[in-house]
Amino acid sequence: MAKTTKNVSTRSPSPRINIGINDSDRAAIAKGLSRLLADTSTLYMTTHSFHWNVTGPMFNTLHTMFEGQYTELWNAIDPIAERIRSLGHFAPGSYAELAALTTLDDVPQEPPAALEMVRILVEGHEAVARTARELFPLADKASDEPTADLLTQRLAVHEQTAWMLRSLLVEQ
């Protein structure tokens, strides 16, 4: 049979991929990374909103701390999305898709008190860590080292940030 050079469909995520990870594993890993992207995006927006809306005697500390955290989260979403593309799938980018995929609650509409913000962010970082960790065995099984490496980096950041935030909640 003659080979065709014609592209399949314009909506096909990519031409045939042959990187040594089978189609179903690539799809499952991309799905897990999409959940990680949604969680990270939601936590980014929550943290940025808290940067804007924090009040009280800890204003300076938290306003500055949240800025560092939302900047890190913002920088993290691009490598996650591009790993999904490298696996041959589209990255979710609409608010509706991200809201459907995330395990986190949406940004509170009424800004909480400062320490309640901290508590919400601890839970958010812990939830994103769980989402990343859940995907690890599959990436491992498929010998998907780039995804495993990305997950390792994300786990280290979320666990460290959760510790730092949690430390603010210890009573003196």
Ligand SMILES: [Fe+2]
């Ligand atoms: Fe700012």
